[in-house]
Amino acid sequence: MRINRILLATPLVVVALIIQVSILGRLQLPGAVPDLLLLVVLGLALVYGHVGGSLIGFGAGLLADLAPPSDHAIGRYALVLCVIGYAAGLTKPDSGQHRSATLPLMVVLGAALGSTLMYAGVGSLVGDTAARHVGIVGLLLSSTLYDLLLAPFTVPLVMALARRTEHDPLATDGSGGGSAIPVARRKPAYGWLTTGTGLKASRGAMKAVRTGRVPKPARGGKSGRMKGVKGLKGVKRL
Template sequence: MLMKQIPLCAAALIAALLVEVTILARLHLPGAVPDLVLVVVVGLALVYGPRAGCLLGFCGGLLVDLAPPSDHAAGRYALVLTVVGYAVGLIRREAGQLRSALGGLLAVAAATVCGTLLFAVVGQITGDNGTGHLPLSELTITALIYNVLMAPFVVPAVMALARRTVSDPVARTLGGSAESAGAGGGGGPAAASGFAMPRIRAPRSGARLGRRGGSVKLKGGYRR
């Protein structure tokens, strides 16, 4: 990650945590608490890729583990979001852009279901019964509904801000396309730099060169 990306990521994760703890948790919605931190991690991972998504997932999950009123062991949700951030980063599109809003919704939905199940599995393995007062099915369904409802508003905004910190994504995409065209068409260095070599048209079949008075001068000085 670049230095100019760190402040944006830190601000996004902290703001998501504050909104989740001070507003969403106090709404007392049935079932799970809307997981705004997970939605933000998904949006950032879709732009920055798997390695940054892994790191951001760990940091965001650790913030959730340490923020009150957390009732589970520290590090449990950090592990979950680390895996989620890495997995979501693997489906990143070129220049951090999605073809449609449905891609963001599906990414959030898959991350929510897998994250909830992984959180329960880790709790069973470690013997941590935090948030065990709700049935797993109810916890998964309600978390899925809340996160998917937030996704159309949060994911595009987070991705738009994150793309601003990526160094010239448009030029990078055009350069990659030019390199691919140069490699596939034998364009050489000029094609790889983004400039297409002009094509030289071959003379038409049957065309005669050097016509003078209805005859063509051939090699050796003879005429036909």
């Protein structure tokens, strides 16, 4: 990962975890707790791609596993967010920016359902049956509702901050705007060096300098001078 990505993702993940543990976790809402950490990971994964999303998801989940009052096995939520970040990063378009909010909204919806199911599934493998007592259907409905309500205020802001770290000044136009110029349309800065005519002309000039010979004029110029001399002779005879 790039240094600027780490410098942005680290404070965002830490702040989201603090808000989730100290504020959202104490609201005593029915069902699940709003997962602000998941939304931050999704916002970063939608901009950074599947590799960055998986790494950020694993780090954020590991911090959540270690943060009090954690009562589950360490690495359980890290695995869930790693997979979710990887899957969300796969939806990143080739242009680097989503044209509408439909796809990010569908990603949030799928991540809310998938993270709850994966968390309960991993818990059943390690012997944690808390999800069965609470009710998996109630957890799915409440977590999806809370995440969808928080997503419009969280995901666009995180994506906007992440795009600023991905800004490439060489790929923008001269006006200073953010419109990127495709690589295929960029003209080489030294185009005359890459053309065959330019290479031949430069080679001929260098050869003339080394040998000390001045290149002969074109035939058209020579014939023009001969005709002019003959005309002058005719005038003298008259």
